[in-house]
Amino acid sequence: MRKKVLLVDDSATVLMMEKMLLAKGPYQIVTARDGREAIEKAKSEQPDIVLLDVVMPNLDGLSACAAIRTQPETAHIPIIMVTTRGEESNVETAFRNGCTDYVTKPINGIELLTKLANILGLGGAA
Amino acid sequence: MRPFLEKVAAETREYVQALLDENQRLSNLVAELDNRNREFTERYVEIEQQNTNLANLYVASYQLNGTLERDRVVAAIQEIVINLIGSEELAIWQIEEELDALTLIGSFGINAREWAGIPLGSGIVGHVAYSGERYVVTESDAKPFGREQHLTACIPLKLDEKVIGVIGIFRLLQQKQGLEPVDFELFDLLCSHAATALYCTKEAVQ
Numbered sequence: 001m002r003k004k005v006l007l008v009d010d011s012a013t014v015l016m017m018e019k020m021l022l023a024k025g026p027y028q029i030v031t032a033r034d035g036r037e038a039i040e041k042a043k044s045e046q047p048d049i050v051l052l053d054v055v056m057p058n059l060d061g062l063s064a065c066a067a068i069r070t071q072p073e074t075a076h077i078p079i080i081m082v083t084t085r086g087e088e089s090n091v092e093t094a095f096r097n098g099c100t101d102y103v104t105k106p107i108n109g110i111e112l113l114t115k116l117a118n119i120l121g122l123g124g125a126a
Numbered sequence: 127m128r129p130f131l132e133k134v135a136a137e138t139r140e141y142v143q144a145l146l147d148e149n150q151r152l153s154n155l156v157a158e159l160d161n162r163n164r165e166f167t168e169r170y171v172e173i174e175q176q177n178t179n180l181a182n183l184y185v186a187s188y189q190l191n192g193t194l195e196r197d198r199v200v201a202a203i204q205e206i207v208i209n210l211i212g213s214e215e216l217a218i219w220q221i222e223e224e225l226d227a228l229t230l231i232g233s234f235g236i237n238a239r240e241w242a243g244i245p246l247g248s249g250i251v252g253h254v255a256y257s258g259e260r261y262v263v264t265e266s267d268a269k270p271f272g273r274e275q276h277l278t279a280c281i282p283l284k285l286d287e288k289v290i291g292v293i294g295i296f297r298l299l300q301q302k303q304g305l306e307p308v309d310f311e312l313f314d315l316l317c318s319h320a321a322t323a324l325y326c327t328k329e330a331v332q
Contacts, residue, residue: 013189013205020181084214086301104301106212109178110171 003120004028006047008038008064009082010056014105018051018082021109026122035059039067042074048120051112052099054083054090062097069098078119082107179308182210186312190319196327200232203320207295208234211309213278215296217241220324221255221289228255228292236296240273249273251294254280258289260313264305279305281313283321290321 005027007018015031022029030045032038035052036059042050050068054061061081068074078100083090086104094102101115117123189202200218207216215235219228228244228251247256250270254261261280263270270277276296283291293316298304 011205011209013185013202014209016185016188017181017209020185021178084208084212084299086299105209105299106182106302107178107209109181110174113174 002026002028003048003122004030004045005116006030006032006038006041006045006050008032008035008041008050008056008061009053010034011053014053014082014107017107018112021107021112022116025113025116027116035061035064035067038064039071039074042068042077043071046073047077049116050077050079051082051103052079054081054085054094062093065094065099066097080112080115080119082112179311182308183311183315186210186315187319190316190323193323194327194330196231196324196331199320199323199327202323203293203316204232204234206312206316207293211295211312212299212302213295213297214299215276217251217294217296218291219244219251219255219294220283220291221246228252231291241294250277251280251292254282255289255292258282258284258287260317262305262310262313279313281316283324284317285321285325290325293320 003026005022007015007029008031009015009018010033019029030041030047032041034056038050038052038061039059041047052061052065056064059067061083065079065081068077068079079098080101080103081094081099082103082105084105091102100119103112103115186206189206190199193199193202203218204216207213216233217230217236218232219241220231221227222229225243226246228246230238230242233241244252244255246252249272250261250268251274260282261268261277263278277294278298279295281293281295282289283293
């Protein structure tokens with residue numbers, strides 16, 4: 001059973017990197033380029049999980065995370081923040097805004113795949 | 127009666143010994159399986175790391191060579207340094223031959239005005255542009271100082287052996303402990319591919 005993953009990042013480089021890492025797993029990929037589009041796609045696509053960047057135009061990832069959490073139709077969707085911001089205060093803010101987990105850039109493939117698999121109950125680094 | 131009991135005792139001893147031997151054999155088997163499992167896990171981690179590294183290099187190359195627009199090439203270089211190498215303080219200069227100097231064509235997280243122009247040969251950045259030799263703080267005896275004190279790496283952009291520009295990478299992201307082998311491969315890739323991509327944008331305009 002393929003899991004739908006919503007990748008959100010304003011950087012084409014990061015989106016391509018994430019797509020490549022997830023390509024060999026049981027994942028269907030949907031993308032968005034900013035926080036506002038992420039909220040819309042979370043509603044319309046009903047992904048199994050969202051990988052969300054923090055620093056983005058229009059609406060940042062932290063605000064998008066909070067919005068996805070507060071809307072009844074998307075509140076259940078797990079969110080992994082994927083960001084350059086590794087400072088403790090940013091991690092705390094992200095968890096306060098409702099993220100499920102946190103990954104820093106540069107992306108470590110094993111870390112990301114393992115967290116995805118654990119959250120989605122795939123029982124291993126798929 | 128006694129010979130019978132001795133026989134039973136001997137058979138019991140033999141049976142217990144057989145069980146102990148079997149127990150030992152199974153323990154050895156479990157230990158061997160543990161070792162093999164550990165080896166497979168280590169191999170899996172190694173292969174996944176290689177996959178990530180190859181993905182990094184492929185993505186970097188694809189992004190650099192996917193356009194003839196100068197702004198997009200500069201943006202691609204910035205994205206590679208920020209997201210794949212892990213630094214939000216960088217500068218990209220090109221050589222202006224008639225001025226014997228470097229001029230800034232892109233930057234992120236630094237004071238652009240302060241780094242707008244650098245004479246060839248001046249400081250580490252100017253020296254890299256002049257010599258064509260890559261500078262990495264961990265590989266060099268020359269420690270950066272003054273405004274270059276946070277310089278981590280300086281990569282010449284070369285077409286054949288001609289330097290056409292330089293990328294300066296200052297502080298790494300907080301969570302990044304240091305440069306890794308794949309970063310050096312990305313430096314090599316930037317050295318040639320970024321130079322080619324920038325050169326092609328110039329040609330396309332002309």
